[in-house]
Amino acid sequence: RKEVEQDPGPFNVPEGATVAFNCTYSNSASQSFFWYRQDCRKEPKLLMSVYSSGNEDGRFTAQLNRASQYISLLIRDSKLSDSATYLCVVNAPRAAGNKLTFGGGTRVLVKP
């Protein structure tokens, strides 16, 4: 089982619609979780951290389910500019120091 798994998509989303997708992680000792956005041939950029109680930033809502070991991202009122690959990142401790592990990314295509 991969450490961090995501549905690669693509999720084809009509403009204005809502889209949601999950990311599962295997290490129950994982400490912190993030959603990053990556545009083609660019570096990943932080979209939002994921807090235990869930958190919202504008049209984006992130949730953490520790019992089932997954995080989710929901995008409301999708914009064309939301088209990107969304990467979940999990920070887990290990003997050699914390390790940031990326999921494979979920591609989202918002269409007019």
Next chain:
Amino acid sequence: GAVVSQHPSWVICKSGTSVKIECRSLDFQATTMFWYRQFPKQSLMLMATSNEGSKATYEQGVEKDKFLINHASLTLSTLTVTSAHPEDSSFYICGRVRNTEAFFGQGTRLTVV
């Protein structure tokens, strides 16, 4: 502005030559920096963790003699791809963590011909 600067952003080299990629932490003295590789349509895979003043920690399957990492100062980590081959062509990105948030360089697209 960028807090991690990576150079060069792209490079084309001949097979058999070596390429050095620099990663600078601009706002913070980073004792640890991460090097990732991303092949087309694949995820970012951690190659190694560079540690200032000591040896890098390589992930399983990454050849430490081929991918030389040097973290000689608190603001600079370098990755040297030695004797590069076409299969090393990839997108290489460095990153560092501060307060559990990760910041990344702009990435280096390496093409070996």
